């Protein structure tokens with residue numbers, strides 16, 4: 001958990017500029033499916049740089065909105081006008097039965113024990129409160145052609161193998177798996193649906209994203225400067241030959257809402 005939080009802190013600016021905008025529309029879709037307008041207290045679990053907080057505020061202008069995240073570097077970039085804290089989703093330093101709604105967008109797969117985290121979120125929700133979840137669906141491990149080309153060139157230039165810290169995407173990438181997790185954590189009336197993310201990268205942004213955050217940043221930094229230069233020249237030439245469709249990231253998403261027993 002600490003190693004992952006440190007990685008996010010190191011990548012926070014790049015995350016804010018190059019990844020939060022990719023995910024934000026899909027987190028916003030989740031917000032449309034939870035009863036925000038009636039909520040007085042709302043918790044955003046794993047708020048990151050707080051990308052969803054203004055969207056939550058639009059739907060619930062007078063609610064108290066609280067964002068927590070394990071990475072202090074991410075929280076430091078979230079808008080200061082919200083209540084924010086560095087906190088672990090599996091051990092929320094929050095009173096029981098406090099929130100009407102909790103959302104957890106693109107976070108659950110990072111947690112060592114997702115059921116424990118869901119149960120912990122249930123503890124801080126009031127009876128009859130609602131949780132909203134979005135995470136990656138089946139096919140999350142299949143790279144689009146531009147990403148595949150980038151990773152093949154990293155391999156060819158001797159970059160270290162990718163070592164993800166805490167990644168359980170495969171444990172929650174279908175409706176059935178998500179529903180089972182929510183039921184195991186004690187939630188009632190789970191509703192689960194599948195949607196599709198689509199993001200059209202432009203070449204320069206795609207390259208900046210790969211160099212400045214995530215596993216591929218670590219892989220790039222594992223090779224010496226001379227090889228880095230050679231890698232960049234070859235990878236760029238390869239990407240320039242691809243048709244624009246190859247730069248489109250498409251992925252299934254798993255969404256869910258559920259309630260705590262009244």
Ligand SMILES: C[S@@+](CC[C@H](N)C(=O)[O-])C[C@H]1O[C@@H](n2cnc3c(N)ncnc32)[C@H](O)[C@@H]1O
Nearest residue numbers: 008046047048069070071088089105106107110
């Ligand atoms: C992909 S980002 C999603 C951020 C935000 N929800 C969004 O939609 O842009 C994942 C976030 O989960 C946070 N995270 C990972 N493990 C966590 C944990 N154990 N407790 C709280 N937050 C955690 C990371 O620090 C990171 O900010």
